[in-house]
Amino acid sequence: MQTEVFEGKLTTRAHMRKFGVLLTGPGMLWLIVFLLLPTIFLMVLAFAQRGSYGSINWDFSIENLRRLVGFSSFGWSPDNLLILWRSLKIAVITTVLCIAFGLPMAFWIANHGKTMRAFLFALIMVPSCTNLVIRTAAWMVLLGPDMFPAEIARFFGLIAEGESLYPGSFAVYIGMVSSMLPFAVLPLYTSVERLDWGIVEASRDLYAGPFRTFYHGILSQMMPGIVASVILTLVPSLGMYVISDLLGGGKYMLIGNLIQQQFGSAMDWPFGAMLGSVLIICSVISLVIFQKVGGKNFV
Amino acid sequence: MKKIFLALTLLIAASLFVGCNDDKKSSSQPDKVTVMIYSEYIDPEMLTDFQMKTGFKLQLELYEAQEEMIGKLQASGTSQYDVIIASDVVIQQMIHLGLIQPIDTNKVPNRVNIADQFKNPSYDPTNSYSIPYLWGTTGILYRDAAVDPLKVSYNMLFDAAQTKGNFSLLEESRSMLSMALQAKGYDANSTDQKQINEAVEHILKAKKDPHFLGFDGSVGGKDKVLSKMDWAAIVFNGEAMAAIEEDSSLQFAIPTEGSFMWVDAMLLSSKAPNKEGAYAFMNYILDAKIGAQLAKFINYATPNKASLEVIDEEFKNNRVINPSKEEIDRMVFLKDPGDAARLFDEAWTIVKTR
Numbered sequence: 001m002q003t004e005v006f007e008g009k010l011t012t013r014a015h016m017r018k019f020g021v022l023l024t025g026p027g028m029l030w031l032i033v034f035l036l037l038p039t040i041f042l043m044v045l046a047f048a049q050r051g052s053y054g055s056i057n058w059d060f061s062i063e064n065l066r067r068l069v070g071f072s073s074f075g076w077s078p079d080n081l082l083i084l085w086r087s088l089k090i091a092v093i094t095t096v097l098c099i100a101f102g103l104p105m106a107f108w109i110a111n112h113g114k115t116m117r118a119f120l121f122a123l124i125m126v127p128s129c130t131n132l133v134i135r136t137a138a139w140m141v142l143l144g145p146d147m148f149p150a151e152i153a154r155f156f157g158l159i160a161e162g163e164s165l166y167p168g169s170f171a172v173y174i175g176m177v178s179s180m181l182p183f184a185v186l187p188l189y190t191s192v193e194r195l196d197w198g199i200v201e202a203s204r205d206l207y208a209g210p211f212r213t214f215y216h217g218i219l220s221q222m223m224p225g226i227v228a229s230v231i232l233t234l235v236p237s238l239g240m241y242v243i244s245d246l247l248g249g250g251k252y253m254l255i256g257n258l259i260q261q262q263f264g265s266a267m268d269w270p271f272g273a274m275l276g277s278v279l280i281i282c283s284v285i286s287l288v289i290f291q292k293v294g295g296k297n298f299v
Numbered sequence: 300m301k302k303i304f305l306a307l308t309l310l311i312a313a314s315l316f317v318g319c320n321d322d323k324k325s326s327s328q329p330d331k332v333t334v335m336i337y338s339e340y341i342d343p344e345m346l347t348d349f350q351m352k353t354g355f356k357l358q359l360e361l362y363e364a365q366e367e368m369i370g371k372l373q374a375s376g377t378s379q380y381d382v383i384i385a386s387d388v389v390i391q392q393m394i395h396l397g398l399i400q401p402i403d404t405n406k407v408p409n410r411v412n413i414a415d416q417f418k419n420p421s422y423d424p425t426n427s428y429s430i431p432y433l434w435g436t437t438g439i440l441y442r443d444a445a446v447d448p449l450k451v452s453y454n455m456l457f458d459a460a461q462t463k464g465n466f467s468l469l470e471e472s473r474s475m476l477s478m479a480l481q482a483k484g485y486d487a488n489s490t491d492q493k494q495i496n497e498a499v500e501h502i503l504k505a506k507k508d509p510h511f512l513g514f515d516g517s518v519g520g521k522d523k524v525l526s527k528m529d530w531a532a533i534v535f536n537g538e539a540m541a542a543i544e545e546d547s548s549l550q551f552a553i554p555t556e557g558s559f560m561w562v563d564a565m566l567l568s569s570k571a572p573n574k575e576g577a578y579a580f581m582n583y584i585l586d587a588k589i590g591a592q593l594a595k596f597i598n599y600a601t602p603n604k605a606s607l608e609v610i611d612e613e614f615k616n617n618r619v620i621n622p623s624k625e626e627i628d629r630m631v632f633l634k635d636p637g638d639a640a641r642l643f644d645e646a647w648t649i650v651k652t653r
Contacts, residue, residue, distance in 0.1 A: 050640070050641065052637045053391070053392040053395040053396055053635070053637065054396070054640070055395075055396060072645045073492060073641065074492065074496060074649065077649060079645075079648050079652040079653075082652050083652055086652075144528070145527075145528065167512060245470075248513070249467075249512050249514070250470055250513045251511070251513045251651075252651060253648065253651035258648065261472070261644065262644075263366070264364070264366045265473070265644075266472075266640060266641075266644040267366065268640070268641065268644065
């Protein structure tokens with residue numbers, strides 16, 4: 001048996017392997033039981049059919065996939081794809097807004113002393129301790145016709161007398177950004193803290209303008225943080241539908257609504273599983289592409 | 300790897316053990332009646348009153364949505380519950396899924412109190428699975444003293460020339476599509492693809508109206524009319540009643556083209572551990588006085604004709620809660636669509652996408 005040195009102790013490979021299994025075992029078990037098995041089940045279920053009374057018929061076919069791309073009882077109609085597209089659009093715009101607001105916020109927080117920083121963090125984090133629905137309902141009150149935001153907008157002639165600021169896309173984005181912002185700010189802040197300001201000084205010494213300095217000196221250093229915050233905001237916003245229902249008046253469906261409808265009132269679990277699987281696959285693919293592209297250009 | 304398997308087996312064994320334990324608990328106490336019911340859907344006073352009158356302890360298991368209730372029954376089995384209170388639309392489905400069993404109607408003597416319109420209903424043609432608990436209907440709540448509630452048509456919402464203010468439609472696929480079908484003059488239970496397509500177009504036309512504010516649940520619609528954000532909305536009559544009590548300038552109408560009524564019925568769980576107790580509970584609710592007390596507490600109409608005789612005149616003559624004979628004649632029950640469920644689902648997806 002070959003002996004090895006690990007952390008100043010003599011040990012064998014077999015012993016190390018055993019020790020490794022012991023350490024990673026609980027984590028692996030967790031992933032297998034709560035992630036891998038359910039996902040596999042979901043993907044198998046996606047190819048089953050709905051029975052007449054909402055039960056599951058295990059006749060495998062690609063009918064659900066055909067239905068997803070638009071072959072419905074009403075002939076071909078691209079509604080499901082439209083829904084996916086709309087959800088993606090809202091998620092991407094939310095993410096961009098979150099990063100745009102989050103970057104200056106991260107710098108601003110990092111510029112304060114220790115106690116002030118802790119206080120500012122508390123201000124960001126405490127709202128996310130309350131329930132999402134309650135926070136969204138609070139926006140409904142705030143954006144209502146008799147509150148000051150609506151009155152200010154009325155003063156500038158943005159809305160007519162007696163109207164309110166919601167339902168509408170403006171209200172939806174306010175709700176989305178305010179609930180996702182904490183998840184964008186935290187990773188950004190960590191990368192601001194780790195910035196090597198020497199590179200910024202060097203770039204200024206070499207007569208780079210403020211934009212070039214920001215792009216090459218700061219942004220490239222922060223790329224891992226930006227990638228992390230994009231992932232943390234994009235993925236949850238893709239599945240979010242409570243906010244658009246409450247603040248958007250529920251006029252349009254998002255992919256989250258469609259999936260919920262399948263598991264809820266429509267009692268069509270297999271089609272819901274198909275939608276869920278496609279959403280999972282889409283987000284994994286886009287994350288992989290994003291990481292590759294982000295990695296190449298900057299780091 | 301061995302350790303992983305060991306842990307897995309332990310985990311499975313543990314979950315089985317937990318499952319067994321639960322079953323034992325409910326079957327070893329036959330003096331208890333377990334009722335699965337919507338939250339806030341019974342007068343809490345009845346808990347003690349029922350125990351005093353029948354000797355059975357009443358235990359409530361609450362749920363918020365039909366799907367949640369069916370999911371619970373399918374996952375944890377029907378042996379945990381005696382009586383299930385559910386809406387008419389899911390009864391056929393529950394029979395087919397084997398979740399409920401026929402009721403021995405001889406054990407429920409107060410059954411004679413049930414009003415005629417709930418005998419042999421379309422959701423239970425043989426009258427053998429369900430006993431009505433409360434019933435209600437859906438109509439239009441609006442803020443306009445100039446409009447006579449007896450002459451309101453769906454065009455009030457669907458015709459852009461007639462909408463005088465913001466309005467919301469109902470966020471419930473089957474109900475909203477059925478109302479659109481009725482607005483077009485078709486049967487609310489139609490499963491004809493062409494007719495459903497016309498109903499979809501009808502809703503989409505209303506969606507283009509600048510007054511259209513969105514789709515809301517019954518409570519959301521009521522709140523928007525109360526806060527004057529909406530001029531009209533589609534709500535359940537119980538909610539409409541609550542709104543009118545708060546603001547007497549509001550009115551409620553059953554549209555002239557018709558509407559649908561729904562019944563929440565008491566069903567017998569297919570593996571009810573305490574059948575006698577279940578029958579005692581059904582009989583108790585069908586008692587004239589108890590039925591009246593329940594209807595007044597929840598603010599919905601009672602299907603119990605004996606209760607109508609003991610209930611106070613004001614409640615009985617309330618047009619919102621107890622619609623007139625004429626209005627009842629315009630109402631239908633929604634049937635389980637069976638295989639046409641997909642048609643309704645896809646129609647609703649189109650409504651919510653375009």
